[in-house]
Amino acid sequence: MKTPIVKIGRLASLALWGAFSILAQQAVGQEVGDHQYTSEAVETGSRVYTQQCALCHGPQGDLVDGIDLSIGQFRKAQSDSDLVGVISGGAAEGRMPAFNLRADEMNGIIAFIRAGFDPEGVAVRIGDPVRGKALFEGKGECADCHRVRGVGPRTAPDLSNIGAIRTPASLQRNLLDPATALLPINRPVRLVTRNEETIVGRRLNEDTYTVQIIDSQERLRSLKKSDLVSYEISDQPSKQPTDMTSDEVADVIGYLLSLRGIE
Amino acid sequence: MRTTMKIRKYGIAFLLSLLATNLSAQVSFERILNAEDEPENWLTYNGGYKSQRYSKLDQITPENVGDLKLQWTLQNQVFGAWQSNPIVADGIMYITERPNSVMAVDAITGRVFWKYRHVPAENALVCCGANNRGVAILDDKVFMGTLDARLVALDRITGSPVWDVEVGDVNQAYSVTMAPLVVKDKVIVGVGGGEFGIRGYVAAYDVDTGEEAWKTYTIPGPGEPNHDSWEGDDWEHGGAPVWITGSFDPELNLTYWGVGNPGPDWNAGQRPGDNLYSDSVIALDADSGELKWYFQFTPNDAYDYDSVQVPVLADIVWRGTPSKVMMWANRNGYFYVLDRVTGMFLEGKPYVTVNWSSGLDENGRPIPTPQDEGMPTFPGNQGGTNWYPPSFSPRTGLFYFSAWQDYATIYRAEESEYEPGRAFLGGGFSVLAPVPGAPTIGIGRTNPINNWTNEVGFASLKAMDPQTGEEVWSYDQFDVSDSGMLTTASDLLFTGGREGYFHAVDARSGDLLWNVNLGGQIVMAPVTYSVDGVQYVSVISGHALSTFALPN
Numbered sequence: 001m002k003t004p005i006v007k008i009g010r011l012a013s014l015a016l017w018g019a020f021s022i023l024a025q026q027a028v029g030q031e032v033g034d035h036q037y038t039s040e041a042v043e044t045g046s047r048v049y050t051q052q053c054a055l056c057h058g059p060q061g062d063l064v065d066g067i068d069l070s071i072g073q074f075r076k077a078q079s080d081s082d083l084v085g086v087i088s089g090g091a092a093e094g095r096m097p098a099f100n101l102r103a104d105e106m107n108g109i110i111a112f113i114r115a116g117f118d119p120e121g122v123a124v125r126i127g128d129p130v131r132g133k134a135l136f137e138g139k140g141e142c143a144d145c146h147r148v149r150g151v152g153p154r155t156a157p158d159l160s161n162i163g164a165i166r167t168p169a170s171l172q173r174n175l176l177d178p179a180t181a182l183l184p185i186n187r188p189v190r191l192v193t194r195n196e197e198t199i200v201g202r203r204l205n206e207d208t209y210t211v212q213i214i215d216s217q218e219r220l221r222s223l224k225k226s227d228l229v230s231y232e233i234s235d236q237p238s239k240q241p242t243d244m245t246s247d248e249v250a251d252v253i254g255y256l257l258s259l260r261g262i263e
Numbered sequence: 264m265r266t267t268m269k270i271r272k273y274g275i276a277f278l279l280s281l282l283a284t285n286l287s288a289q290v291s292f293e294r295i296l297n298a299e300d301e302p303e304n305w306l307t308y309n310g311g312y313k314s315q316r317y318s319k320l321d322q323i324t325p326e327n328v329g330d331l332k333l334q335w336t337l338q339n340q341v342f343g344a345w346q347s348n349p350i351v352a353d354g355i356m357y358i359t360e361r362p363n364s365v366m367a368v369d370a371i372t373g374r375v376f377w378k379y380r381h382v383p384a385e386n387a388l389v390c391c392g393a394n395n396r397g398v399a400i401l402d403d404k405v406f407m408g409t410l411d412a413r414l415v416a417l418d419r420i421t422g423s424p425v426w427d428v429e430v431g432d433v434n435q436a437y438s439v440t441m442a443p444l445v446v447k448d449k450v451i452v453g454v455g456g457g458e459f460g461i462r463g464y465v466a467a468y469d470v471d472t473g474e475e476a477w478k479t480y481t482i483p484g485p486g487e488p489n490h491d492s493w494e495g496d497d498w499e500h501g502g503a504p505v506w507i508t509g510s511f512d513p514e515l516n517l518t519y520w521g522v523g524n525p526g527p528d529w530n531a532g533q534r535p536g537d538n539l540y541s542d543s544v545i546a547l548d549a550d551s552g553e554l555k556w557y558f559q560f561t562p563n564d565a566y567d568y569d570s571v572q573v574p575v576l577a578d579i580v581w582r583g584t585p586s587k588v589m590m591w592a593n594r595n596g597y598f599y600v601l602d603r604v605t606g607m608f609l610e611g612k613p614y615v616t617v618n619w620s621s622g623l624d625e626n627g628r629p630i631p632t633p634q635d636e637g638m639p640t641f642p643g644n645q646g647g648t649n650w651y652p653p654s655f656s657p658r659t660g661l662f663y664f665s666a667w668q669d670y671a672t673i674y675r676a677e678e679s680e681y682e683p684g685r686a687f688l689g690g691g692f693s694v695l696a697p698v699p700g701a702p703t704i705g706i707g708r709t710n711p712i713n714n715w716t717n718e719v720g721f722a723s724l725k726a727m728d729p730q731t732g733e734e735v736w737s738y739d740q741f742d743v744s745d746s747g748m749l750t751t752a753s754d755l756l757f758t759g760g761r762e763g764y765f766h767a768v769d770a771r772s773g774d775l776l777w778n779v780n781l782g783g784q785i786v787m788a789p790v791t792y793s794v795d796g797v798q799y800v801s802v803i804s805g806h807a808l809s810t811f812a813l814p815n
Contacts, residue, residue: 150418150425158423210372218420220355220376222369262424 037111037123041104045112046119048105056096061117070117072168072257078129079254080110116167124168125250132255135248142252145238149262154218155202156238157186163257171256175249178237188238189213191223192230199223203233289402290352290419292447296513302752303793305351308397308442309652310749310790312511313576316654318791321753322798323813328755328767328777331811334799335373337366339806344707344786348397348442348652348747349801349808351792356801357400357419358808362393363409367422371794373810377422384411388436388684390458391706396508396787397442399450401470406450408439414452414468426473430454430466436684437461442508446518446549449476453505457523457569460500460687465509465520465545467552477552481505481522481540492539500681501534502526503541507571507650512587515604517546517555519576519589523569527689530676531565538563542570544591546606556606561595561629565674566619567644567692568595573652575662576603582730590655590729592664594646597623600729612732614725615647615666636675639695643672643720645704645743652747652788654756659770661735662727663756665744670704670720671695694719704743708761708784717741722760724748726773736773740764747788749800757800759785765802765809781809 050059061069075091077083084106090098101109115121137143145156162171174181189211191199201215211231212222225231242249290306298304298311302319310316323331339345341361349358349368355376356368363381368374383393387410399406404425405417412431417424430452431437436459444451449467457463463481468474481503483490493501502525509520525534525541542561545554561568575590581600589603596617600610608627618641620629634640645667653664677690694703697718704719722744726735744760751757756770761784767777783805791800801810 147418147421147423154418154421158418158421160423204376205374207374210369210374212369212374212376214376214420220367220369220420222372222374222376224372262427 037107037114037125039120041108041111042115042121042123043108043119044104045108045110045115048101048109049112052099052101053109061113069113072113072116072126072163073260078126078258080114080126083110083113114168116169122169122172124172124253125246126168126257127247127250127252127254129251129254129258131248132251132253132258135244135252136255139248140242140244140252141239148259154214155216157202159256159259161259161261163259164261166256168253168257171253172249175242175244175252177241178239179235182235182237188234188236190230190232190234191228193223194227194229290400291402292445295401295445302791304353305349305790305792307350307399307444308348308508309510309573312513313655314508314510314573314652315575315577315657315750316652316748316788317656317750317752319752320791320793320798321751322793323751323755323791323800324753325755325769325776327813330813331767331777331779331800332814334371334810334812336810337368337373337375337808339808342806343392344394344784345803345806345808346392346394346396346786347803348787349790350398350400350442351790352400354794356792357398357405359395359397359407361395362387363395363407363415365398365405365407365417365422367405367419370792370799370810373808379417379422379424381407381409381413381415381427383409384433386684387411387433387438388459389438389440389455390686394440396440399443399445401445401450404470406443406445406470408441408443408452410438410440412437412439412454414439414443414450414473416450416470416473428468428473428475431456431461434684435459435461439506441506444508444511444518445470446511449549451509451518453481453507453509453520455504455506455523457502457504457506457526458528458686458688459684460526460681461502461504462499463503463505463522465505465518465547465552479545479547479552479554481543481545483539489537489539492537494535497534497536497538500526500687501538501541502528502687503538504569505571507573510574510576510589511549512576512603515546515587516549517603518549519574519603520545520547521569521571521574523571524564524567527679527687528567529565529674529692530679530689531563532676533678533689534563536563542568542595544570544574544589544601544606546603558601558606558608558627560591560593560597560599560627564595565633565676566595566640566672568593568646569649570594571650572648573650574603575653575655577655577657577729579657579660579729581609588729590653590662590727592648592653592662592666592725592727594642594649595619595629596642596647597629598662598727598732599627600732601627610729610732614727614734615668615670615723616641617647637673639671639673641671642667643670643694643704644674644692645670645706649745651745651786654748654750654788656750656754656756656770658752658754659726659750660728660730661770662729663748663750663758663770664725664727665746665748665758665760666723666725666737667720667743668723668739669717670743707745707786708742713742713762724756724758724766724768724773726770738766738768738773738775745784745786749789749791751791757789757791757802759789759802759804761785763804765789765804781805781807783807
């Protein structure tokens, strides 16, 4: 038998889903964020890539061992200027030749790579990971909640591997518009038990009768819904859109992309 | 579900208190040292450093065990024998899944908090299935060995990896299938690969960094004592793996490890000598890894009699003298009692039919009686028992384990040449069958029909008296059993078998008190724990971990 509560939850999530769709469309159309690449640049890059790069790197950008251009996995390069250096100067002791490209072509290839090989995607500018680390731990206040390689709190998801599992565009959206980027499973929750204990935390897992969370004391807790008098799920992350400058955002993205698991 | 509860989605942010970073109770070394005094938890693979698999919990009794009710089931997402052993700490269970995943599970509901997946290298090689037998925990970390011979430390709360180091060379078929053993500030593992010509070892790693602290080979190199138990370069690929979790005596500061078979497995003539320390128990200093003593059960083994059983430790009055003993039902068919201070042999008697040896001399060395070619050897290749964890109950003074009765093998020896990463077996074997061409016992059960029947061998749950070395009672099953044991302070013995029955037996009499058909082979030992005053018993059958408790 379905209870009224379940219905409420379902209606709420439908409404939420609608809001997501609208935001997602807006993100493509109005170029959320202030990256330096235009849709035209990404399109240009797609053409230049096919002509100049695909022979060796392959249509998906993953044919050279240890490199996957579409997910931003390079041998050494990290920032956009690193990539420009590799393309214009050659690499791997001559195995990759130097390319003499026009500025708009070069700009386009970087944009296409940064857009994750999606000709209609949004390109993201990637800055300096060293500066990005300092911002992550300082002004950006990311390290107040996130843990990296064994350091930092556990209340928000561990980011040690985030550069390997998220695209640059997804990272950018997390910084600029966290409410549209927060994965549903990670939503903040507030629970009140029959014993009048109020528990605030992040959702880890849920089923019809129980919910599993990590609470603000970093404890793993499993609650039976029948033991709760109130269970609230927020669609707002605890973090507001960042007030960092566009250069700083690029640097933080550069740092996050460098996080590919433990060393 | 109560209908008064409100579930709402809010458009506001909840403020997570950033100052509150108190970690939940840590599992310190001291807690593990005294694990038997907190029976609500199951803190090591074998339930404590003595490896007795005995719990002081007594809510479930012989009188009420028949009321046990299924509380929850966790289904495995992969196929293959699930030989993992859960760890339970403060209401959270840590369990591994093939090939190398770890889950943190709520011990009351069975729901999963996090899952970590390690993908082993494609060329990882193990003889007998992509097994992993579980994790170890210490403080805020969980440790797992991997099929590609790595050791991984995870954050216990988030499941994120903290460090990941190489234990052995995967290209030479080194692997780790055992649950690690944590002692003080070190996490200790041994390596598998005894069928692939490895040279075995036990190695310890710093719990914080994964840096190697010590490494002790199970085959002594040139210049080391007992190197002359091998000829020529046989020692380089002589096997002697360590693939079952050891035990620890804090007073003696000794860790104890069962060592596996020499290689090639079945051609003893190709490796003359005793082949130390294959088929032995070795005592290693916990801080330095230095070998303090050894006792070899089967010199120059031709039968794959790995001594990878769990070293079960007890402080008992043995024949009138307070003694620190080690009890061992060996794969070779003998039950042993050793002095674990010195490694001295105290007692040893066959517990099943044994014909490869006519007995043990006063030092415990077997008197070999190899059978003629084509004739059956008792016990067979899987042994009178194997790695299945036994139990010792300090209340009954008895040692419990799964034996294989009336099971024999015909061996065929062949010359083998070592090639890196390839099987190095030295021949083959066949299981003795009552009718030519009849099905025989395999390494696991994949067919719901027992087409080999008890005529090829059957399980006998045995209760042994270490005072006499004799069996006190036995509980026989139709099929063989790879199940381990659990005893409790209410004199219950929980175990299972390949038939899928989960049994509760009276630990004193051997009488069956309760059982339930869980439908899949039980190839690990049950564990018990309690949360909020309720005692639970968990067991893995087939692809499901089932947890029982008394109703309310």
